[in-house]
Amino acid sequence: xxxxxxxxxxxxxxxxxxxxxxxxxxxxxxxxxxxxxxxxxxxxxxxxxxxxxxxxxxxxxxx
Amino acid sequence: xxxxxxxxxxxxxxxxxxxxxxxxxxxxxxxxxxxxxxxxxxxxxxxxxxxxxxxxxxxxxxxxxxxxxxxxxxxxxxxxxxxxxxxxxxxxxxxxxxxxxxxxxxxxxxxxxxxxxxxxxxxxxxxxxxxxxxxxxxxxxxxxxxxxxxxxxxxxxxxxxxxxxxxxxxxxxxxxxxxxxxxxxxxxxxxxxxxxxxxxxxxxx
Numbered sequence: 001x002x003x004x005x006x007x008x009x010x011x012x013x014x015x016x017x018x019x020x021x022x023x024x025x026x027x028x029x030x031x032x033x034x035x036x037x038x039x040x041x042x043x044x045x046x047x048x049x050x051x052x053x054x055x056x057x058x059x060x061x062x063x
Numbered sequence: 064x065x066x067x068x069x070x071x072x073x074x075x076x077x078x079x080x081x082x083x084x085x086x087x088x089x090x091x092x093x094x095x096x097x098x099x100x101x102x103x104x105x106x107x108x109x110x111x112x113x114x115x116x117x118x119x120x121x122x123x124x125x126x127x128x129x130x131x132x133x134x135x136x137x138x139x140x141x142x143x144x145x146x147x148x149x150x151x152x153x154x155x156x157x158x159x160x161x162x163x164x165x166x167x168x169x170x171x172x173x174x175x176x177x178x179x180x181x182x183x184x185x186x187x188x189x190x191x192x193x194x195x196x197x198x199x200x201x202x203x204x205x206x207x208x209x210x211x212x213x214x215x216x217x218x219x220x221x222x223x224x225x226x227x228x229x230x231x232x233x234x235x236x237x238x239x240x241x242x243x244x245x246x247x248x249x250x251x252x253x254x255x256x257x258x259x260x261x262x263x264x265x266x267x268x
Binding site: 035036 | 194195
């Protein structure tokens with residue numbers, strides 16, 4: 001069975017998504033009008049980390 | 064290799080030590096609240112102070128009981144217990160923070176004790192769990208006691224996430240090093256045993 005490979009396009013879109021998440025983090029922190037918006041933090045923080053980890057592992061030819 | 068029962072025993076000991084630490088931290092924190100209430104630094108109602116003391120004492124006794132009774136039980140029981148104890152700790156701290164000034168509470172930093180002590184013991188997964196539970200609980204505190212500047216509160220939550228992820232990363236590194244060390248020890252022991260077999264009863268070649 002052939003191993004699934006991650007394409008450079010997927011990684012590129014992942015990095016774009018990570019950048020969007022970082023901007024969203026800054027905006028939520030800066031312009032929050034309700035504490036409920038802080039509930040987005042787990043998704044955004046873990047999303048950025050996961051996407052960056054994917055890009056780093058791809059750059060290191062892990063997959 | 065770490066056996067199943069050895070892992071369960073390690074986990075039981077870890078949780079038992081958390082019970083002891085909880086008694087110490089709770090005694091100090093609640094004594095501090097009572098003192099600050101008397102001096103007028105915080106406006107926490109006495110009913111809340113007494114209620115928290117009773118609930119935390121009951122929970123801690125309950126955890127102690129489960130740990131003693133569950134010493135030989137399947138490891139799964141202990142696996143969820145660690146999340147239950149940590150979640151209840153964070154919930155109790157949130158009640159204390161909420162009733163002692165909300166975002167301006169002097170007890171805010173107690174969250175970090177729970178974070179560091181659990182992350183060091185259990186690693187990255189627990190660090191993320193603590194950050195997640197804290198995030199939700201602190202939003203609850205902010206809803207109950209609205210803060211004047213939400214940007215600062217957002218930055219505080221993000222800072223907590225940063226500390227949690229860094230503590231989790233360090234714990235994961237320590238755990239990996241401990242595993243490598245253990246593998247070395249096992250190799251040395253097996254080599255010694257082989258040498259002993261070759262060299263006869265005396266063990267020398």
